[in-house]
Amino acid sequence: MGNRLLEVNNLKLSFFTVSGEVKAVDDISYHVDEQEVIAIVGESGCGKSVSQMTVMQLIQMPPGKILGGEVLYKGKDLLKYGPRSNEMRMIRGAEISMIFQEPMTSLNPVFTVGDQLREIIMVHKKVSKKEAWDLGIQALKSVEIPDAETRMKNYPFEMSGGMRQRVLIAMSVACDSKLIIADEPTTALDVTTQAQVTDLLMSLVKKMKTSLVIVTHNLGLVTRYAERIYVMYAGKFVESGTTEDLITNPKHPYTAGLLSSVPKITGEKQEKLKPIEGFPPSLIDLPPHCAFLPRCPYATDECAYGPYPPMRIVGDNNHMCACYNCIGGQ
């Protein structure tokens, strides 16, 4: 195990809207070690993206408001710096970079790919314009974009979705980021392109000794690539553990439900899927008890009357679960 790179403790962020307080990130704690690949999984609207944007201090405030917690990066609490501080500006990009689902929104449509690469390199490295340009070409080559010299002069819209996603990866490469947060990096892409791009990202992360946080709803993807997983439901983490423990031996009823909901390409064909009944709750006016209760086949009286079950250790390798009735006892 490497050194702790990022440690998030009890982070809380809400949006204050006309309809009420949206508890998008509700007391989450996690960490990423050097050269580690972790994943945050959960369904739409559970707070995955907001949690990561909070870490990067990219959330609009208001309506957003950080209600507590700390974000320790290499031991320093980033929340102590303001979102617009010089320190945060240097952290974003040079130290931590984010890759979003739709690269069109993170690439500027009116500038060429080369101009944008050059600019970000010059912000983070003391090099001349010419040197930055050459580094840009190298970065494009490292993400296996053919004809890198010509591609530098392309506008984002002249590239395919897979190619644009490679450009974003190239940007993190060019800046030697220590941590990459990839938020649904390949969700908009076709499966074969998805596999191409993710494999490329993984090999670069290995080569550059970078840490990676994969944010996704795709359980197969995390099974393939992540070393550790955090499962998120209604603004909270409900289970965490090594990929092997969590996927082969899920403890939280929600994790188990998710796993039995997805059809598999491998193994025997299942006769029937076992979906989770009902649908996820709104993050406004959440009850004081476990948010999964209305959908949970394991619920007992304790779940309805007790406070929200806290995350606790339920197995080896720091396997943690927030449930009164963890599957398999404990």
Add this chain to the structure above:
Amino acid sequence: MAVSSLSKPILKVENLAMYFPLKKKLGSRERKYVKAVDDISFEVQEGETFGLVGESGCGKTTTGKCILRALDPTDGKVYYKGRDIAKIPIKSIKPIRRELQLIFQDPYGSLDPRQSVYSILKEAIVSDHKFHTRKEINNRVEELLNLVELDPDIGYRYPHEMSGGQRQRLGIARALACSPHLLVCDEPVSALDVSIQAQIINLFKELQKKLGTTYVYIAHDLAVVRHIANRIGVMYLGKLVEVMDSEDIYDNPRHPYTKALISAVPTTDYYIEKKRERIILKGEVPSPINAPSGCPFHPRCVYATGICKKEMPNFKDIGKGHMVACHNL
């Protein structure tokens, strides 16, 4: 389920082609086409589910639209219950239209936001001319809502007051209003969360058991298609490259593209995933405007030989109705 030579297909597609003409470039004499669907053939047996998979732009939706005659195919035949409907005048198609229905990815776009659930269903029911009195119609609305497992109280709601999963149930109820024989489902669950996806997939299966409806199920998610379909057709650049029983897609894929596609899909079977063979394709899918000569897959295929560049391989039966278009099997 193997195709028995005795069973009669409800749908038979023969050499179907759909070319979209492109605007001519100034001064150029030659007219270019997007060959969205290019000479494909397959059969669908009554009461079964035929899955159509492939990556974005390979021609799945276009195929679906040709089957429903929402598009006039450039060439080929579409036999529905033995009658070729590809070329007959639109007027004579009207009576069959109700038997053929379409379900979209998110029915939101096609649902009138000012209409309540009740009136959306009523409209679909009335168009069938089978139910007339208010009582009959009300009963039918209730029956439809029951079928798709929606609470009857939802009748008073409007589409924007419903969740994605509920809207998809409504979309299905509307498509079922006229008791269709063939449903073309185009990515019906891809916009939904996994836990909701599973609910809708189960619903499709139960409805088929109850009503015997035949499905053409279009999706890019191979695991979903493997789960729901009896037979699967794999498309690449407007061509069908393989058609097989769904059991074979993981156990016995034969076309190099199908193999690559399968290996690209990750699985949550942890121990299997860790030792699966991976095939990573090089490059990207070529444009359907300048599709490669010969086998459309040859520029990316590791098995490609000289003939692959020149000739489109025949779509041949390699046993028990397993069809493959590849020179090097």
